[in-house]
Amino acid sequence: MRYPASETAKKHERILKEAARLFRERGFDGAGVAEIMEAAGLTHGAFYAHFTSKDALQTEAVERAFAQANSRIYALATNTSDAKQAFLDSYLGRAHRNHAQDGCPMAALGPEIARSSAARKPFTQGVKHILDGMVSRFRWKRKGIARRNAIHVLSAAVGAVILARAVDDPRFSDEILASVRDALASL
Amino acid sequence: MRYPASETAKKHERILKEAARLFRERGFDGAGVAEIMEAAGLTHGAFYAHFTSKDALQTEAVERAFAQANSRIYALATNTSDAKQAFLDSYLGRAHRNHAQDGCPMAALGPEIARSSAARKPFTQGVKHILDGMVSRFRWKRKGIARRNAIHVLSAAVGAVILARAVDDPRFSDEILASVRDALASL
DNA sequence: AGGCAAGCATGATGATCATCATATAACATC
DNA sequence: GATGTTATATGATGATCATCATGCTTGCCT
Numbered sequence A, B: 001m002r003y004p005a006s007e008t009a010k011k012h013e014r015i016l017k018e019a020a021r022l023f024r025e026r027g028f029d030g031a032g033v034a035e036i037m038e039a040a041g042l043t044h045g046a047f048y049a050h051f052t053s054k055d056a057l058q059t060e061a062v063e064r065a066f067a068q069a070n071s072r073i074y075a076l077a078t079n080t081s082d083a084k085q086a087f088l089d090s091y092l093g094r095a096h097r098n099h100a101q102d103g104c105p106m107a108a109l110g111p112e113i114a115r116s117s118a119a120r121k122p123f124t125q126g127v128k129h130i131l132d133g134m135v136s137r138f139r140w141k142r143k144g145i146a147r148r149n150a151i152h153v154l155s156a157a158v159g160a161v162i163l164a165r166a167v168d169d170p171r172f173s174d175e176i177l178a179s180v181r182d183a184l185a186s187l
Numbered sequence C: 001a002g003g004c005a006a007g008c009a010t011g012a013t014g015a016t017c018a019t020c021a022t023a024t025a026a027c028a029t030c
Numbered sequence D: 001g002a003t004g005t006t007a008t009a010t011g012a013t014g015a016t017c018a019t020c021a022t023g024c025t026t027g028c029c030t
Helices: A005-026 A033-039 A044-049 A054-079 A083-091 A094-098 A105-115 A120-137 A143-166 A170-185 B005-030 B033-039 B044-049 B054-079 B083-091 B094-098 B105-115 B120-137 B143-166 B170-185
Strands: none
Touching: A005 A033, A005 A054, A005 A105, A033 A044, A033 A054, A054 A083, A054 A105, A054 A120, A083 A094, A083 A120, A083 A143, A083 A170, A094 A143, A094 A170, A105 A120, A105 A143, A105 B005, A105 B105, A105 B143, A120 A143, A120 B143, A120 B170, A143 A170, A143 B105, A143 B120, A143 B143, A143 B170, A170 B120, A170 B143, B005 B033, B005 B054, B005 B105, B033 B044, B033 B054, B054 B083, B054 B105, B054 B120, B083 B094, B083 B120, B083 B143, B083 B170, B094 B143, B094 B170, B105 B120, B105 B143, B120 B143, B143 B170
């Protein structure tokens, strides 16, 4: 049957939201169309009325996850006195490590993005946008190399969360997060 | 038919080698048993004479990839005057970025490891072993915080390679590698 | 030398998956 | 208020995959 147009837009949003969540939780291959649709409260058949393919969904889901990440960084910059320190505390905290499903798409999907022709473009834009935000909104001790340091901080933070999640030993995992947080705080 | 025992051992090795390569190239889900066996010069049926499951193969393939990585670090330490710098030049070089299939398993599989119950144990051991090697064999400027700095360098290097691979823009990708290489050289 | 069993190939099995086909029923438009 | 359109559900399709079943052949051991 047919449904009101306002509902349709909400359902589209819900599919995207659940896709962004499930992709980060299980990977692009690990989350199926049917599972995503069910999480959005629909059945699999309705999917192709909203997206042309699973690849297209990947593209939009990555965009969505980056938009979320960027708005968080923006919130840190306006609500805290030291945005860089707030970023480090949040990004390298246990909560982020333990909840990849609504965390940073770089840490959750990095290597899979490199293999996904659909996701690389929005990913590249997302990384550039985040970097620009870090360069302009964080307070850097050495202004002349702010961009280099932003790339450094971002890389180290992403790598640390990936290692902390992959590792089997909780103390070691905590050590990784704490070490990188301390090391980056002085930049 | 039956085959000589020496041949069998070589085939086992070949399966492991191709698995470690294909997993890093396409991910655990992206590389199928049949494809791995074909790459090893066999058919899919022979697989279960060598491994009890694909999960078991993942476990051993991760072990193998880490052994390879460790022997490379060891070689750097014995053949160069500045092992840390040699590591940075190699790990953050274009060759490593462009050839995930025989590069570092952390950068190629990080987030997927976190979701794989089979791979987390060997991964954890591998990371610990690499870190120990870095702490003891690299020349650190500040000896008191060598371990913290080793964790920092490893995280930043892993993150940088993951981002450099995922990004669509070659100049941006090069910039990531060069920035992190420069930033880490002073530790 | 002869029998046993190991290692491999071929092919089957059942599950899972992305995508497509079709029918339905209500919305939007005139 | 009639009509065409649209979002959805159900179900089909064909591909892919891990794993299992079977049988052959030949190395290995007695």
